[in-house]
Amino acid sequence: MGVSRKTKTVKLLLDLFDRKDCALSIVELVSTFSGKMNKSTVYRILNRLEESGLLHSFLGNDGLKRYAKGDQRPAKSKNTTMHPHFLCEDCGISSCLPLEISTSSIPNYTIKSSEQLYLGQCNNCQM
Amino acid sequence: MGVSRKTKTVKLLLDLFDRKDCALSIVELVSTFSGKMNKSTVYRILNRLEESGLLHSFLGNDGLKRYAKGDQRPAKSKNTTMHPHFLCEDCGISSCLPLEISTSSIPNYTIKSSEQLYLGQCNNCQM
DNA sequence: TTCTTAATGCAACATGGTTGCATTAATAAT
């Protein structure tokens, strides 16, 4: 598991995430790199990068998986802690929110983790 | 938009939601009613019931849409307010959580709503 | 340079969800 070879395709993806600071959906990535690498390759690299802890992922309310920089694996979180994500309803841009997730406790339930997505308008799209 | 005719199939779905108190994924529902109604019919009825405010929906972290009783449409919320949802990692059961969502404000972002999914163990699956 | 095997490309598949259209049936009108 994890990334063990720095192939051209892996570098392409890592470079992009270096430049871009927002979260990127797989669909965007597959489209961005169409011609440069195969769809399955994108999926597989993203999997490995997440296992390695270089990226983490979350689901938008459109059901699309998005990836962003940083580790979010349980119990190993050094770079990044659990945090909510934001999705702009106007332009679709998405990003990590620098907030702690406060896991409230609920009777009869054991809560292990939580996924939080905030929806609204980003900096550019306001008013 | 909304439900305007109480067809046999609509009654079947409403009856089920009357009996069951938890949230149900479309996949479950399509499977439950296979033989009784068509896949597209299930999707279309659920859409209409949500527009009517009889049901509301959310996405599991598996990307599957789930439906539960009650209205969650913005600005019209009488029955139900915005609330988080729970998904048992062991048995897959899912339900609404009776909690208010506190929309924290974040600089540079206008937050309109939020989707919160709590993951863990349900009553039955604990220890 | 050679060898090992992780990683890729490709095509075929799986699953969730949507759509166009002919037909059926709930309800309104007579």
Next chain:
DNA sequence: ATTATTAATGCAACCATGTTGCATTAAGAA
């Protein structure tokens, strides 16, 4: 009760995201 209107259904074909098996390629160790 009968007829007319049209919402709702079934079906088949489609679309999108995501996965998989397998032959081939290319990192990087030896």
